[in-house]
Every structure is written in structure tokens, then in C-alpha cells.
Amino acid sequence: MLSMILCAFCSWTIMILFIGSVWLTLRKGIIHLKTLHDIPCSGCEYFTNDYRLKCTVHPKKACSEQAIACIDFEPKTSACNACNKGRRKLY
Numbered sequence: 001m002l003s004m005i006l007c008a009f010c011s012w013t014i015m016i017l018f019i020g021s022v023w024l025t026l027r028k029g030i031i032h033l034k035t036l037h038d039i040p041c042s043g044c045e046y047f048t049n050d051y052r053l054k055c056t057v058h059p060k061k062a063c064s065e066q067a068i069a070c071i072d073f074e075p076k077t078s079a080c081n082a083c084n085k086g087r088r089k090l091y
Contacts, residue, residue: 038068045074 041047046057055062057072 035065035068039063039065040070040073041067043076044070045076046072047076 041055041063042049044055046055047062048054048056053059055067058067058070061067061070
């Protein structure tokens with residue numbers, strides 16, 4: 001009888017620790033993903049979207065957590081007028 005109670009206690013303890021571990025891992029993962037979404041590189045004027053040279057100003061910091069507080073960040077400007085000539089509406 002005592003061994004049965006001890007076995008049940010151990011199995012419940014292991015289950016609770018497992019669920020707690022999964023919960024903490026998910027929380028850390030979500031916090032890390034929120035941090036990665038703060039990386040502004042894709043909206044920067046200097047971002048080239050090329051795997052060989054991601055950024056013309058800071059190629060080593062581009063698309064990493066170091067780029068979150070980049071002092072050279074410039075928002076992308078709107079498309080030039082030459083690019084919009086082919087998109088004129090025909091009346």
C-alpha cells in the first residue's frame with residue numbers, strides 16, 4: 001500500500017514538473033519571438049534583401065538583435081515617380 005502511494009506521488013510530481021517545464025519554455029520562446037519582431041531591418045532604406053549583403057551600412061549587425069537600436073535606421077521612402085509611370089490609371 002505504501003509503495004502504491006509513493007509511486008502515485010512520484011508520477012504526479014514528474015507530470016507537474018514536466019508541465020511546468022513546457023510552460024516556461026513556451027514563455028521564453030514567446031518573449032524571444034517578440035524581441036525578434038522588434039528588428040527594424042526590413043523597413044530600412046539601407047536593407048538590400050540580399051543574403052550576401054543584407055545592409056550597406058552595418059552588414060554584420062543586419063537582421064540580428066544588435067540591429068534593434070540601430071542609429072542609422074532610415075525608413076524606406078515611397079516608390080519613385082519613374083516606377084509609378086506604368087501604373088497610371090487609364091480613363
